[in-house]
Amino acid sequence: TPAVSACPFHGSDRARQFDPFGPEYQTDPAAALRWSREQEPVFYSEVLGYWVVSRYDDIKAIFRDNITFSPAIALEKITPPTPESLEVLKSYGFDLRRTLVNEDEPVHMERRRALLDAFAPDAAAAHAPMVRDLVRARVDAMAAKGEADLVQSLLWEVPFLVALHFLGIPAADHDTLRRYAVAHTLNSWGRPTPEQQVGIAHSMGQFWQYADEVLTRMKADPTGRGWMYDMIAANRADPEVVTDNYLHSMMLAVIVAAHETTALAGANMMQRLLADRAAWNELCRTPALIPNAVEECLRHSGSVVAWRRIATRDAAVGGVTIPAGGKILMVVASGNHDPRKFENPDALDLWRDNTAEHLTFGYGSHQCMGKNIGRMELRIILEELTRRLPHMELVPQDFTYLPNTSFRGAERVLVRWDPALNPAPRPE
Numbered sequence: 001t002p003a004v005s006a007c008p009f010h011g012s013d014r015a016r017q018f019d020p021f022g023p024e025y026q027t028d029p030a031a032a033l034r035w036s037r038e039q040e041p042v043f044y045s046e047v048l049g050y051w052v053v054s055r056y057d058d059i060k061a062i063f064r065d066n067i068t069f070s071p072a073i074a075l076e077k078i079t080p081p082t083p084e085s086l087e088v089l090k091s092y093g094f095d096l097r098r099t100l101v102n103e104d105e106p107v108h109m110e111r112r113r114a115l116l117d118a119f120a121p122d123a124a125a126a127h128a129p130m131v132r133d134l135v136r137a138r139v140d141a142m143a144a145k146g147e148a149d150l151v152q153s154l155l156w157e158v159p160f161l162v163a164l165h166f167l168g169i170p171a172a173d174h175d176t177l178r179r180y181a182v183a184h185t186l187n188s189w190g191r192p193t194p195e196q197q198v199g200i201a202h203s204m205g206q207f208w209q210y211a212d213e214v215l216t217r218m219k220a221d222p223t224g225r226g227w228m229y230d231m232i233a234a235n236r237a238d239p240e241v242v243t244d245n246y247l248h249s250m251m252l253a254v255i256v257a258a259h260e261t262t263a264l265a266g267a268n269m270m271q272r273l274l275a276d277r278a279a280w281n282e283l284c285r286t287p288a289l290i291p292n293a294v295e296e297c298l299r300h301s302g303s304v305v306a307w308r309r310i311a312t313r314d315a316a317v318g319g320v321t322i323p324a325g326g327k328i329l330m331v332v333a334s335g336n337h338d339p340r341k342f343e344n345p346d347a348l349d350l351w352r353d354n355t356a357e358h359l360t361f362g363y364g365s366h367q368c369m370g371k372n373i374g375r376m377e378l379r380i381i382l383e384e385l386t387r388r389l390p391h392m393e394l395v396p397q398d399f400t401y402l403p404n405t406s407f408r409g410a411e412r413v414l415v416r417w418d419p420a421l422n423p424a425p426r427p428e
C-alpha cells in the first residue's frame, strides 16, 4: 500500500508490537492503547498497514473532515478476500456497493437527506412500544428459570427484530433472514480462514439473493410502512439518487448496522453494570439514571471500538503527517478513555455530564443515523431488567470476544438469580 512506502518510520517498539487481534486489545482496547494516548498518539502499525489514532481530539478532527479523510474504506475487508470467496460471491450475482457509511460527497449527503425522516426523534420514539413488547416477551420467558445467557436469550435477538421492523420487512421473512445474521463482524474486521471466507461468501450470497426476493415483493405492494418503503418511494421519486442497486445494498447493510452494533452494546452494558454492584443497585433504585447510564456504557465499553478513514491528501493529525492514501484506524474506544476529554475516564460514572460526547456513534456528517433507535433499545432493555430482575448477578465466567479490530462485545453474559425472590414488577 502507498502508506508503507510513504511511511517515515521511526515508530517505537510499542507501535511495532501493536496487535489489534491480540488478547490485550480484545480484552480492553482503551487500556491496550494507554501508552499511545500518553506517548505516541498517532503511529503507523506495520502489521496492520494502518495509521492508528488514539486521542479524542485527533479522532474527532478526522471525523469532522470527511473530504480529507474519506470513509470509502470503512467496510473494506481488513483481511483481503480470497479468490475462491470472490468466485462464490460472483456465482450469486452479489453486487453490494457503497451504503451511506462509506460514501463520499456529494452523493452521500444527497442520499442521507432523502432518507433521514425515519430517524427523526419522534419517528424513532414511535417504535418504543414495539421494542418494549419484544423485550418483555423475552424477559417473561426467562424470569422463572433463574439463569440465562443474556446474549442468547435477549440481547442478540431484540436488535435483529427491531431492525427488521424498522425496515418494514414482513414477519414471514424474519426466520429466513435470521439464518444470514451471522459472521459479518468476522468477515469485515476479523481474520477469517480461507475456509471460513468461502462459508461466509455462500451465506452473504444467499442473503443477497433473498433480499432481492423480499424487495421485489415490497416493491409490488408499496403501501407498507418502514424505512425500506421510504427508500422505495425515494427510488421512484429520484431513481438517479436512490438507485435500484442502492435499495438492495442498503437492505443488507442496514440489517448489519442496526443489529450487531446494538446487540454487542447491550452485552457490554450488562456485563459492565453487573460487574459494578453499586452502580447496578443505584439504577434499580433510580430509573431516571438509565438514559445517562446507557450513554456512559457506550462511552466506557462501546460496541464500535474502532472506525476507518483513508487520507485523500497529505494531512497532519496530532503533529504527524499522514500521506495521501494512508489508511487510518481511529480507535474510538481509546478516545472515549482520553483523560484530556473525560475526567477519571476509566471509572463508570452514571452521573458523568459530558458522557454523550463519546465517539461510539462516530461524529460529523456520517454520524450514526440510528443512534436514537439504538439508545432507545438499550434504555428499554435496562428498564425492564432493573424492574423485573434487579437481583440478577453475573455468574463467574471468562468473557470471550471474537477477535477483530472494530466490533466488541462478550459472546456470552451468563447471569443467575433466585426466581423465588422475583419482585412484583414495579409499575412503569
Ligand code: HEM
Pocket (backbone or CB within 6 Å): 063, 071, 099, 100, 101, 102, 112, 163, 166, 254, 257, 258, 259, 261, 262, 265, 302, 303, 304, 307, 360, 361, 362, 363, 364, 365, 366, 367, 368, 369, 370, 371, 373, 374, 375
Ligand atoms: C453509521 C455505530 C445502531 C444505522 C454508524 C457509524 C457508527 C455507528 C460508528 C459510522 C459513523 C461515522 O462514520 O461517523 C452504531 C452503534 C449503534 C448503532 C454503536 C448501536 C449502539 C444503529 C441502528 C441503525 C444504524 C440501530 C439503524 C436503525 C446507521 C446508518 C449509518 C450508521 C444508516 C450510516 C450513516 C452515514 O454514513 O451517513 N453507526 N450504530 N445504526 N448507522 Fe449506526
